[in-house]
Amino acid sequence: MGGSGRLYTCFVSCHYCPCPAFAYTVLRRNEGLLCKHILAAYLCQAMGVTQQESVSDQQMSMLLSGTATP
Template identity: 45%
Template sequence: MTAAASASIAAAKAVWDDIASTRSVSDDHLSILHFLFGKNFERATRIVDQGGVRKLCGTPSGRSLFLVIGESRRKEEYICVPENCCTCYSFFYDIVSRGEELCCKHQLAARLAEAAGAHSEVTVSDERLALLLSSI
């Protein structure tokens, strides 16, 4: 990872933490995140605004992942662990293969929704989480 990418990730983490501490998103937060992530962040905000983020919390472990709705007409749902991976095509193409982006719009939507408390939350069994993860 380049020094610039590391600095961007650190700056974004500070913004996510600030949003999470107040459960509100300021214009300054939006400006910084847009500067760091560009069009992917714009798309992520649309997903959050449309209620497209669900957090699945496993019981009894407390482990979690997100299901994030895509923007296509099919409204596909992607499995997303915001800090690590997403099952969308863009994650594998733009991030893993080409290294052109730091994260996809679904990861950003999940991070924003979690920090702002703008997601629905569903409790499922750990077995259900394992089944979802095994389908990746």
């Protein structure tokens, strides 16, 4: 979840986050490699503290559309 309270679904496997910082800093300005959300996901993976959660097709659709609630 971002500082704005919005839920961002980061796609670490393809190195993408839908947050404004990723769009501006990484994609538009080419001034960085990642946003804080992807960095957090990589750190969690490296520390072995990630949790895998199974979701239904409907839940995945909501996550991808940005309509899921935290």
